Amino acid sequence: MTNHTIYQGARVLVGDPRAGSFQDVDVEVVEGRIARLGRDLEAEGAEVVDAGWAWIIPGFVDAHQHMWQATMRGLTADFTLADYVWVIRRNHSGIHRAVDVYNGTLGAAVGLLDSGTTCSVDYNHCIVTPDHADAGLEAFVESGIRGVWCYGLYDQPATTRTFTSVEQRIADAHRVRDTRSSDLEDRVRFGIAPTEMSLVGIDQIAREMRVGRDLDCLIHTHTNARWRPGYPSEIQQLAQAGLLWSHQLHSHCNTADTADLALLAEFGCKVSSTPETELGMGMGYPIAAAADRAGVAAGLGTDIQSNNSPDMFTAMRLMLSGERARSNQKALEEVGIYEMEGLQLKAADVMHYATLGGAIGLGLESECGSIDVGKAADLVLIDRRGPRLNPSLDPLSTIVMNATIADVDTVVVGGEVVKSGGRMRAELLEKATRGLQESGAYIREQSQAYGGLVPPKPDWWGADTAGSGAPTTRA
Numbered sequence: 054m055t056n057h058t059i060y061q062g063a064r065v066l067v068g069d070p071r072a073g074s075f076q077d078v079d080v081e082v083v084e085g086r087i088a089r090l091g092r093d094l095e096a097e098g099a100e101v102v103d104a105g106w107a108w109i110i111p112g113f114v115d116a117h118q119h120m121w122q123a124t125m126r127g128l129t130a131d132f133t134l135a136d137y138v139w140v141i142r143r144n145h146s147g148i149h150r151a152v153d154v155y156n157g158t159l160g161a162a163v164g165l166l167d168s169g170t171t172c173s174v175d176y177n178h179c180i181v182t183p184d185h186a187d188a189g190l191e192a193f194v195e196s197g198i199r200g201v202w203c204y205g206l207y208d209q210p211a212t213t214r215t216f217t218s219v220e221q222r223i224a225d226a227h228r229v230r231d232t233r234s235s236d237l238e239d240r241v242r243f244g245i246a247p248t249e250m251s252l253v254g255i256d257q258i259a260r261e262m263r264v265g266r267d268l269d270c271l272i273h274t275h276t277n278a279r280w281r282p283g284y285p286s287e288i289q290q291l292a293q294a295g296l297l298w299s300h301q302l303h304s305h306c307n308t309a310d311t312a313d314l315a316l317l318a319e320f321g322c323k324v325s326s327t328p329e330t331e332l333g334m335g336m337g338y339p340i341a342a343a344a345d346r347a348g349v350a351a352g353l354g355t356d357i358q359s360n361n362s363p364d365m366f367t368a369m370r371l372m373l374s375g376e377r378a379r380s381n382q383k384a385l386e387e388v389g390i391y392e393m394e395g396l397q398l399k400a401a402d403v404m405h406y407a408t409l410g411g412a413i414g415l416g417l418e419s420e421c422g423s424i425d426v427g428k429a430a431d432l433v434l435i436d437r438r439g440p441r442l443n444p445s446l447d448p449l450s451t452i453v454m455n456a457t458i459a460d461v462d463t464v465v466v467g468g469e470v471v472k473s474g475g476r477m478r479a480e481l482l483e484k485a486t487r488g489l490q491e492s493g494a495y496i497r498e499q500s501q502a503y504g505g506l507v508p509p510k511p512d513w514w515g516a517d518t519a520g521s522g523a524p525t526t527r528a
C-alpha cells in the first residue's frame with residue numbers, strides 16, 4: 054500500500070454533506086488523511102487513481118449497531134421488539150460463546166464496510182464472560198473499521214453466569230480499557246453501553262453511567278425506547294438525577310417529546326435513529342428529524358443484522374419515508390393534498406444524518422463524517438456510470454434516492470483500500486463468511502435445548518419481567 058494517493062477526476066462531495074456541494078476536485082491522501090482538495094493536483098511519488106467514473110462521498114457512519122447479532126441473520130424478520138427481547142436478548146445471547154461474538158462482530162463489520170460504512174459504533178450487549186469482551190473488541194479492531202466499541206454492562210441471562218454483580222461487570226470494563234490500550238488508539242475508541250433503564254432502574258443506571266464519566270468515554274444508550282402506556286420518560290429521569298452530559302449518544306428515543314428533546318439539546322446529548330427496526334418492530338417513528346429541529350445532533354444506524362442489512366442507503370430512504378408518512382398523513386387528514394405544505398425533511402438532511410450527524414454522535418466529527426482537509430481519508434467511490442444513476446440532475450438526490458450497495462465500488466478507511474472493483478478484500482470476506490456460517494450452525498443446534506430458534510414465550514414473561522436480570526428459566 055502506498056501512503057500517498059491522489060484520486061483524480063471525480064465529483065467530490067466536499068464539506069458538510071447537508072450543503073450538497075459536489076466539486077470537480079482531486080483528493081490527495083497522505084498518511085491516511087486528506088491532505089489537499091483541488092484541481093489538477095500533482096505530487097512526486099504519489100499513486101494516481103483515475104476516478105473520473107466516480108462520485109466520492111464520505112464513508113457512512115453507523116450510529117447504532119449491535120455487531121454480535123450478525124450470527125442470527127434472517128431470524129427476526131417477523132418479530133416485534135418484544136419478540137426480539139425474548140428470543141435474542143433473553144435466550145440466544147446466553148448461548149453465544151466468545152468465538153461467536155468474534156464471528157458476529159467480524160462478519161457485521163465486514164458487511165458494514167462492504168456497504169460503504171467506514172465508521173460504526175458497536176453496542177456489545179453479549180458479554181457473558183471477560184473472553185466475550187476481548188473477542189468482540191479483537192474482531193472490531195481486526196476488521197479495519199473505524200469507530201467506538203462499547204462495553205455493554207447488561208446482565209447476561211446465561212445458565213451459568215460468570216458475572217454475578219454489576220460491580221464485576223464494571224471492573225471488567227475497566228480491565229478492557231486498561232489492558233487493551235494498544236488496540237484503543239485513534240481508529241478504535243472505547244465506550245460504555247449501560248443497561249436499559251426499564252430493566253434495572255435509575256440507581257444502577259447512575260452507577261453504570263459514572264463509569265463512562267470516569268473513563269471520559271462515549272456513553273451509548275437505549276433511551277425512551279420501550280413504549281408502553283404510563284411508562285415515564287427516561288430522559289426526564291436522567292435529567293432529574295443529574296445524569297445527562299455531552300459525551301452521550303442516545304439511540305431510538307421514539308417516545309421523546311418536545312420537553313425531552315429540549316433537555317437533550319440543553320445538555321449537548323446526541324441521538325441516533327434506526328428507521329428499519331423502529332418502523333418495522335413497533336418501536337415508533339424515528340426521532341432524528343424532530344431532534345435535529347430541536348438542536349440535537351442526529352445520526353442513523355442499522356441496529357441489528359439479525360433483522361436487516363447494514364445498508365445506510367436503505368436507512369436514509371426509510372428515514373425519509375417514515376418521517377414524511379407521519380407528517381403527510383396528518384396534513385392529508387387536516388387540509389388535503391393540494392393545501393399540504395412542502396416536505397420538511399430533505400434528501401440532504403438524511404445524507405447529513407448518515408455521515409456527519411453520526412460522527413458528531415460518536416464524538417468523531419474531527420476525524421470523519423465529511424470530506425475536508427485534515428480529516429481521515431474515509432471515502433466511498435460510487436460508480437456513477439450505469440443506467441440506474443443516469444442522467445443525474447442532482448448527484449446528492451440521486452445517491453440518496455437511487456444508489457444501492459451494488460454501486461459502492463471502492464471503500465477507503467484512513468487511506469486503506471478495503472474494497473475495490475466492487476469486491477471486499479478476499480481473505481477478509483472469506484474469513485468473515487466462514488465464521489458467520491459456523492456460529493449460525495452452532496446457535497441453531499444449541500437452541501434446540503430450549504425450543505429452537507424461536508422458543509415460545511412462557512406465561513410469566515411480560516413488561517414487568519422482561520429484564521429481571523435473572524438467568525433465563527430454560528432447563
Ligand SMILES: [Zn+2]
Binds near residue numbers: 304
Ligand atoms: Zn439497540
